[in-house]
Amino acid sequence: MLNFIGTVAGRPRSRRWLAAAAGLAFGLAASVPARAEDTIKVGILHSLSGTMAISETTLKDVMLMLIDQQNKKGGLLGKKLEPVVVDPASNWPLFAEKARELISKDHVAVVFGCWTSVSRKSVLPVFKELNNILFYPVQYEGEESERNVFYTGAAPNQQAIPAVDYLMSAEGGSVKRWVLEGTDYVYPRTTNKILEAYLKQKGVKDEDIMINYTPFGFSDWQTEVSKIKAFGSAGKKTAVVSTINGDANVPFYKELGNQGIKATDIPVVAFSVGEEELAGLDTKPLVGHLAAWNYFESIRTPANLAFIKEWHAFIKNPKRTTNDPMEAHYIGFNMWVKAVEKVGSTDPDKVIDALPGTQAPNLTGGVATLLPNHHITKPVYIGEIRPDGQFDVVWKTKGLVPGAAWSPYLPGSKDLVADWVKLKCGNFNKVTQKCGGA
Amino acid sequence: MCFRRAWLVALLFALGFALSGTSAEAASLDEALAHFTADDFSETVEGINEVAAGGSPRAEIILRALQNDQLMFSAERKAVYIMDDAGKLTDAASGRPVVGAAPADLDNVRINNRLRGAIEAVLGGLTLLASDPGARFAAAQAVFKSRAAGTLPTLETAIAKEQDPRVKRALMEARAAVILSVADAKDEDKLAAVDIIRQRGDQDALGLLSSLPAGTSPRVMKAASAAIAAVNNRLIVWSVVQNAWYGISLGSVLLLAAIGLAITFGVMGVINMAHGEMVMLGAYVTFVVQEAIRTKNPELFDYSLAIAIPLSFLVAGGIGMLIERCLIRFLYGRPLETLLATWGLSLILQQAVRTLFGPNNREVGNPSWMSGAFDLGGITVTYNRLWIICFALAVFAALLALLRFTRFGLEMRAVTQNRAMAASMGIRTSRVDALTFGLGSGIAGMAGVALSQIDNVSPNLGQGYIVDSFMVVVFGGVGNLWGTLVGSFVLGIANKFLEPYAGAVLGKIAILVLIILFIQKRPRGLFALKGRAVEA
């Protein structure tokens, strides 16, 4: 047992072991020589094994690339950046443990990580307690704004609502009847609650909305797809809004294709299906189905083309795709670098205060701004699946959409605002004029 | 569909005129094609309309190319081209190959769903009189969907000429759909149309009947609601059949996943937690085979599964034998320790595949004979599910035959029933063990080929099936292949009948609880082995 404490606690191992034994006996304290901090450490907290590895491994690689590029540019504040990679193994308590380890043991200046909401929720207390910075790159359900977290993925108003608007327009097919199909977890539940309220406000009747949930990794979609087909044959234009997560998507799309539901009959707009997910699919039967994102690999801007080129060179595989969360990390990383340069320090408090207002270029054109609510402004694109597994952008918002932490369509959060600059509060209640949480 | 009907009706009136020979004023093909160079969806719609209305013999070719993303344009040269699969350019208007260098700014004419719908509708009108019955059938279907009034004269001509009864019925239905959506048609015609649609009796019919245009006479409305009720009744009956079919299909998947386990776990008593990984390996073999075929011999793609099945059997079986020789044979008689070791092994195999192939899903395509679906009465039967059911049953039959009629089967049964006696009769039990384990693993590998057609091919593939397969084997009765067969189909069908009422999650929970309760009632499963072997 003693040995084991020693090995965890650090180096040098043998001395520590002896010292630990001595310490137990005498309670003596010795001093450790302070290490010179010659690098700035950047924590990367993405699952490399387990069920989420499928999505998160790429994000680890893109972070390594960004850090590598920054070092080639001369590092930051005259120091090199040093990535610290850990594997939380798709295990939520392990996320918390690894976050703690990164901050307490490795003394990282910032952490880029997490994919699922639950992993973010599980590391939140750690970041609050140890006062560090997390950049979270994935689209999520909103309803959160924390001082230590920066949300570079889309909030529901930056993805779901524009997508529904598009489908309701003449160009998108004047959809009148909606299937909200999702995996049973918090992101689809919240998104669908928001969409339901939004659709009803737009005059859609109850009987024209069908909400359905399936478990994680669901693979037998026969019944569900035939339900959608039946729902879609009521003589009104029907669309499916899919918040189906990860692994369940491939069998879902395969079943759609096989049951002959074409995008011209019942289009499916997905919020969790990107280039990476489509890479595992024969996309020919899916041509025309939609996805709403803030980035598509197929958008031809010089910045994006350069990014893709660098990515292919870094990963040494010209077939690897890029996707929206990768861009989110790209933006988040650049914002962090700028904020650190601005305050000349990696001290989390200073950087957190400096980050709102920071701007960084999007890969698809335009400039993202970090808002006081710790979300960013984003363009919203609607893409249709092409036969080659890429997306054809068929619609985009006029300007950038600012991310809203709290949805006005949910009764619980309609009075809340987040502002870390003036109000210093993530959940300020406009009615009671009080900062809600502790 | 009403969104595009307004302009479609207008367009197809024009088209109707065009087809009936009054195309003097129609824009020339070149002018029509010019719309495609604007890279704007509304312009492209204009282009589609004008190309169709122009009545050019090249209209169909151009529209097909547009539909397949093969229509290219150059804004600089104001020209439109068709690019074939090999990447060769031809001029869209003339059909002549392009000589010299391709334009630098060559790009696809982009389309979206609205345009795809428009193209389908227009092509439907254009190909109603095509010589190929398949094309005529597809055209009739397209018109059924678009319900464009302008196609009526063409439809009449087509129906009069039609010999093929299937196509004729489709054409009649299309005509009925058009008549029902035209405001000024006679009530008698409409009633006849309602009757035709009622006979079609599927969900599309329901959709059509429940969206009759405003101003339809009460008499027709009444007939329509009667027809809706009739169709609904029919669909309810069929939904039972449909659930049964889905259940059988799910059962076949469970059977495939479990049948290898029925050998390694059921017959040998090895709790093989790496079973799911064998399934996964089979799926990856399919991926590798398809990848090789894609790069070397694309025309062999339809045979990829036929190549993958024996190969995956050999690969998974070989690895299985290796595992047995290096690991499991040291653990016989300690079933719970094999659980631990094989669990460790499954972690290693998963991570090995993740390291080798990457953590992402790999693309495994459906061969053409496994794509699509056909309608059987009121249900949709998808080919891939149908083939998987056949495959599962074939594997089961082959395995049964192997155990029953071959020397190896005899030895295997002898060894599992009484190892010591079998050994003293001169059977090399260790060899039989290795082969049996290899057989179980090999079958799991073949299951992987089938599952790759309906599920993700990722390192996590196997994990999704491991709990289910153990349930099936235990429910059916360990050591009994028939139990596995009956168990998987019972569970599959029960699951699918519960799912519409309880939802996917509760349905599954209910099944698990039922299994737990069932095991209390029959602790040794559905088909329990009797006699002394039980306690051994």
Next chain:
Amino acid sequence: MTHILIRSLDRGATIFLIVVAAIAIAVPVLNLALPDSAALHVPTYLVSLFGKYACYALLALSIDLVWGFCGILSLGHGAFFALGGYAMGMYLMRQIGTRGVYADPLLPDFMVFLNWKHLPVYWYGFQHFPYAALMVVLVPGVLAFVFGWFAFRSRVSGVYLSIITQALTFALMLGFFRNNFGFGGNNGLTDFKDILGFNVEAKTTRAALFSVSCVAIMLGFLLCRAVITSKFGKVLIAIRDAEARTRFLGYRVESYKLLVFTLSACMAGIAGALYVPQVGIINPSEFAPANSIEAVIWVAVGGRGTLTGAVLGAVLVNYAKTFFTTGALAPYWLFMLGGLFIAVTLLLPRGVVGTLRHWTAPWRDRASAAAEDGVTEPLPAE
């Protein structure tokens, strides 16, 4: 009372208790009393890490009690662990009160944003710690009792039992994943503020929780020792080694099994309850069958039927996991872990402690060694 204690404590057990007690005191002291710069300072993150290991160790003890001494291989003990955790989590959620993001005095946050209007009935009472503490033991205990009553009465045993315990935890996992169930769905319960009035994030609370977990291990260990050295325990071992024979001797095998299974489930529940405030989250993935299997593996690595081995195995395997998932090894740690399991089953079939005992047996009283050692006798194959 004293004679039970004396009977249950042999030399190894005493050493074990002393070591755990020393750690329970030393770690908090080295964490709190020494300045951060001191060589012997134990950083706070290690305290919560060790706390987590301690909870796993208690879970491993509970598994060893049923598996090592009664031959019941439960692949669903994670379910009892998680249920205890949820009971504790519900208490912690109710303690948040108006400090949640929506500042709702009654409803937890996840209920507010999913539009729940009322607190479900089964959440009543959890604001009181004694009630929650009772539920921590009662819920897993009752579930184990009902499940065991059905299973043992109809003589479901061996692999069948293992598989249906797996079905049990799998069904619970699917159920808790459902948001309609009222336990926060996939996100589970998190964002805890305080426990018994102490801030869960405070260093002192962490240190105290760690010590409490160590004490729980000691008590659990003592309880297990008391059980296995009693007459009841001898019958359990008899059941493990020859169930049919024990039955023919006139013992009601199912009652013995049921009692020890329920006891073990209660222990697992307590482990889960201690785990939640230290980890800061409880969610349905704790019910995953893989977790339960892994817990069984800790016991196997340490040595089945040795108790001390279970504790050591839990700590060793989890430490290996912590160690391998960091740095350059991170992408390959599953190879290490998988390899470890294979190596242990092949090379150390008695587990670490079991092997040590086996080696040292010549110097010890062989009779007592054989009585304790769970794996020396070949087990009847199922």
